[in-house]
Amino acid sequence: MVNITLAISEDLKAELQKHREVNWSAVVRRALEEYVKRIEIVEAVAQKSKLTKEDAEEIGRKIKKDMAKHHNLVKD
Numbered sequence: 001m002v003n004i005t006l007a008i009s010e011d012l013k014a015e016l017q018k019h020r021e022v023n024w025s026a027v028v029r030r031a032l033e034e035y036v037k038r039i040e041i042v043e044a045v046a047q048k049s050k051l052t053k054e055d056a057e058e059i060g061r062k063i064k065k066d067m068a069k070h071h072n073l074v075k076d
């Protein structure tokens with residue numbers, strides 16, 4: 001197995017140290033594995049998609065606008 005180093009804030013380090021019973025290495029490893037799986041799923045869907053980048057960006061803008069309306073952040 002390969003080792004990696006990551007930077008975390010002092011506050012986070014202090015919180016992690018409060019729970020020495022937790023295998024933080026295993027927690028991070030699982031989180032990374034799950035994240036990679038999600039990326040692979042998105043990539044697989046994107047490869048089959050017939051949308052252009054511009055189409056996807058337009059859909060994203062519409063979703064953001066509708067979400068902002070839903071949360072009363074903007075008006076019609």
